[in-house]
Amino acid sequence: MSFAAFTLSRLPRIEFGSGVIGKIPELAARYGDQALLITGARSFRQSPHWNRLVTGLREKGMRTEHFTVSGEPSPQLVDEAVARYFGTGISVVIAIGGGSVLDAGKAIAGLLPHGNSVLDHLEGVGRGIPYTGPATPFIAAPTTAGTGSEATKNAVLSVQGENGYKKSFRDEALVPEYAVVDPDLLSTCPPALIAADGMDAFTQLLESYVSLRANPLTDTLAWSGMTAFRDGFFHAWKGGDGEQARQGRAAIAYASLISGITLAQVGLGSVHGLAAPLGAFFPIPHGVCCGTLLAEATRINLAALAARAPDSPALAKYARVGRLLSGQTSDSPVSAHAALLETLTRWQDTLELPRLRTFGVGLDDIPRIVANSRGSSMQTNPVVLNDDEAGEIVRRRH
Numbered sequence: 001m002s003f004a005a006f007t008l009s010r011l012p013r014i015e016f017g018s019g020v021i022g023k024i025p026e027l028a029a030r031y032g033d034q035a036l037l038i039t040g041a042r043s044f045r046q047s048p049h050w051n052r053l054v055t056g057l058r059e060k061g062m063r064t065e066h067f068t069v070s071g072e073p074s075p076q077l078v079d080e081a082v083a084r085y086f087g088t089g090i091s092v093v094i095a096i097g098g099g100s101v102l103d104a105g106k107a108i109a110g111l112l113p114h115g116n117s118v119l120d121h122l123e124g125v126g127r128g129i130p131y132t133g134p135a136t137p138f139i140a141a142p143t144t145a146g147t148g149s150e151a152t153k154n155a156v157l158s159v160q161g162e163n164g165y166k167k168s169f170r171d172e173a174l175v176p177e178y179a180v181v182d183p184d185l186l187s188t189c190p191p192a193l194i195a196a197d198g199m200d201a202f203t204q205l206l207e208s209y210v211s212l213r214a215n216p217l218t219d220t221l222a223w224s225g226m227t228a229f230r231d232g233f234f235h236a237w238k239g240g241d242g243e244q245a246r247q248g249r250a251a252i253a254y255a256s257l258i259s260g261i262t263l264a265q266v267g268l269g270s271v272h273g274l275a276a277p278l279g280a281f282f283p284i285p286h287g288v289c290c291g292t293l294l295a296e297a298t299r300i301n302l303a304a305l306a307a308r309a310p311d312s313p314a315l316a317k318y319a320r321v322g323r324l325l326s327g328q329t330s331d332s333p334v335s336a337h338a339a340l341l342e343t344l345t346r347w348q349d350t351l352e353l354p355r356l357r358t359f360g361v362g363l364d365d366i367p368r369i370v371a372n373s374r375g376s377s378m379q380t381n382p383v384v385l386n387d388d389e390a391g392e393i394v395r396r397r398h
Contacts, residue, residue: 006215009265010172012140012151012179016257018250021049021141021182024094025056031137031177032091034063036112038081038105040097041070043188044143053096065090069097072158072279072286073104078118078169081108086115094139098197099147099156099286102140107155109138110174122157124167124375133173140176143185145236145252146197146287148204148260150179164280165372175264183246183253186236194237195351198252199291202229204259206294206321207269210301210314211380218262219317223324225258230325237351267380270373271297274393277372284359292353295344296396302337304383314382356398363398366391 015023028035035057044050057064065088067081081104090112095105107118113136120129140150149156153175154168186194208214209222232251235244274297275289298318305312319333322340330336361369370390378385 003216006213006217007265008217009153010175011261012176014151014179014181014257016181016254018184019182020180021096021185022052022056024053024139024141024180025060025062027139027178027180028057028092028094029060029062032089033061034089034091035065036085036090036093036108037064037066038069038093038095038097038101038108039066040101040143041068044096044185047188049185067108069101069104072100072160073107073155074159075118075122075157078104078107078111078155078157082111082115082118086112090136092137092139094141096141096143098142098144099149102142102147102149103155103157105140106138106149106174106176107157107169110135110155110169110171112136118157118169121169121171122167123170125165126167131169131171131173133171135173138174138176139178139180141180141182141185142253142256144189144193144197145186145249145256146200148201148256148258148263150176150181151257151260152264154264158280160280160283162281166276166280179257181253181257183250186249186253187241191237191239194239194252195353196285196287196291197256198229198233198237198287199294199347199351199353200287201252201256201259202226202233203271203290203294204263204268205229205255206298207271207377207381208259208262208266209321210317210382211266211269212382213266213380215266218266221258222262225255225262226321226324228252228258229255268377269297269381270301270378270385270390270393273373273375273378273381274369274390276375276377277369278356278361278394280372281365281369282356282359282361284356284361288353291348291351292355292397293393295341295348297393298344299341300385300389300393301381301383302341304385304389309383312382356394361394361398363395366394369394
């Protein structure tokens with residue numbers, strides 16, 4: 001086996017397991033005596049975990065401030081928080097919530113020591129000023145299993161509408177000091193949220209596995225994440241308090257964490273390339289967008305690879321995933337590819353993932369979507385898709 005050169009970027013220290021949310025006060029106290037807590041609008045604050053967290057921080061002699069993130073974070077929201085807390089002595093930022101909360105917390109932590117606007121550094125639409133750090137120490141605790149933001153260096157910020165965008169503030173200094181991943185926090189997630197976030201995580205695993213920058217280390221991680229997802233996702237989606245549901249939640253929490261690690265190392269692909277403009281121009285939840293595009297994007301990728309890159313290792317990788325998900329043992333790549341597409345389509349239908357037209361996407365929007373899809377994710381797709389191919393993915397899920 002030959003090994004091409006590869007780079008491994010910084011990772012957070014990871015606390016994973018049932019009940020590890022209780023470790024946050026001890027971890028936070030290592031950095032000082034004043035914490036900024038960032039959460040979503042309601043769910044975590046209404047859970048018993050909130051009072052235990054605040055009490056635990058106070059018992060460690062820490063003072064707390066609280067900032068709420070509702071919906072996907074915008075540059076304006078981040079700037080508001082930075083202006084409010086700059087110079088107030090915040091020693092650690094703790095974000096507990098879904099991907100939007102973690103991304104907002106990451107950006108706020110990065111800018112608190114400096115007090116400037118995130119638009120100074122936001123890629124593609126910002127002022128192009130290099131970010132040099134340092135960031136305020138940041139602890140990330142996901143309450144959903146989808147984005148893997150607890151393990152990445154990028155904070156995704158959005159402006160929605162006709163001239164909207166979805167762009168990243170990205171730097172290794174923004175990687176959390178700790179990722180605290182407690183599967184128990186998923187127990188209150190409704191099935192629709194488990195479905196959307198889970199499909200985001202699986203898409204990230206599959207896209208990083210076939211990425212042009214994939215390497216043996218990330219392949220091993222992505223494979224373990226996809227295996228866990230296969231075994232646990234539908235048990236978690238069905239919910240309940242039984243052992244299968246609890247193990248399912250642990251499996252998808254693990255899969256999501258691993259997806260964040262692998263995407264941060266090797267990038268993603270066409271689904272995320274298209275999801276960026278779709279999520280910016282239309283009110284489509286990110287996980288729903290990924291889930292509804294995945295089967296057709298995989299179909300288009302396979303056809304393009306067969307036509308233009310028949311020696312690509314991605315074809316063999318897609319076949320392996322097809323066998324993993326379907327249990328098929330055939331040596332035929334064609335049969336394994338068909339099994340993969342059949343499985344992804346069945347998941348899409350079982351989860352009742354909506355078509356894009358549900359969110360106001362029209363066929364005449366496709367050229368604009370494709371034109372704005374050529375960001376970093378599309379650049380690591382295993383094959384370069386032309387505009388017609390990229391547009392066809394959207395058209396088939398319209």
